[in-house]
Amino acid sequence: MLCYQSLLSTAQMSDGICPNNCNNRGTCGDYGKCTCFNNLAGLPTYRGYDCSLFVCPYGIAWMSEESYKANDMRPLAECSNQGSCDTSTGLCKCNNGFEGMACERASCLNDCNDHGICYTERQLADNVGRVYSTPWDAEKFVGCLCDKGFRGLDCSKIECKSYPDVLKGPGNAQGRECSGRGICNYATGACQCFEGYTGQGCEKMSVKKFVA
Secondary structure, three states: OHHHHHHHHHHHHHOOOOHHHHHHOEEEOHHHOEEEOEOOOOOEOEEOOOOOEEOOOEEEOOOOOOHHHHOOOOOEEEHHHOEEEEOOOOEEEEOOOEEOOOOOEEOOHHHHHHOEEEEEHHHHHHHOOOOOOOOOOOOOOEEEEEOOOEEOOOOOEEOOOOOOOOOOOOOHHHOOHHHHOEEEEOOOOEEEEOOOEEOOOOOEEOOOOOOO
16 A cells, blocks of 8 residues: 555656645645745845745845856855845845845944934945946945934034134134134033133134233
8 A cells, every 4th residue: 555655646646646736836846846936136035944034135246255266256146145035925135234135235334323214325425426336235234324413424423513714714614623722522512621711512702801
């Protein structure tokens, strides 16, 4: 009886009867072998002997051992080789410091502390009228574009007030903090004015009173 069932199973497989009918995610070939469907880009969408498992999105690989063999430093890879694939959902679980559907880009430091927008290098270049679109990392590495009043790699520093220098030297127009007459405390956004100067932005000269 066991031999009969084995022969029957083999016969069914040779007739093109595939397990679970490939879950309607592939075509059934000879000997019951499923060929899973690809997406419009020609990349696999499903995997497994019965096409029951999802393939996660592909992105330009951050690193690849095979790239040296293929003479291709940045091949496409599942989850961009910076995450693991949940084959039950087709979603990437990205490693720390990476994000995106395919973990294809880095994360901004501390999410810009909610005081800025996380931009790719291409976007940062566009913002200042420059072009950075050809290099492989133009859409992968990122930086914070801070809101007005904040600065720093993660927009955590509070900018101090600054005005034109009272003595007509380099001031706010030249990028000097505290009107060029003090030191900014980025934790509080308050200026520590040099001796002889005062005001929120050290924009005034202080007047000393002398006792006769």
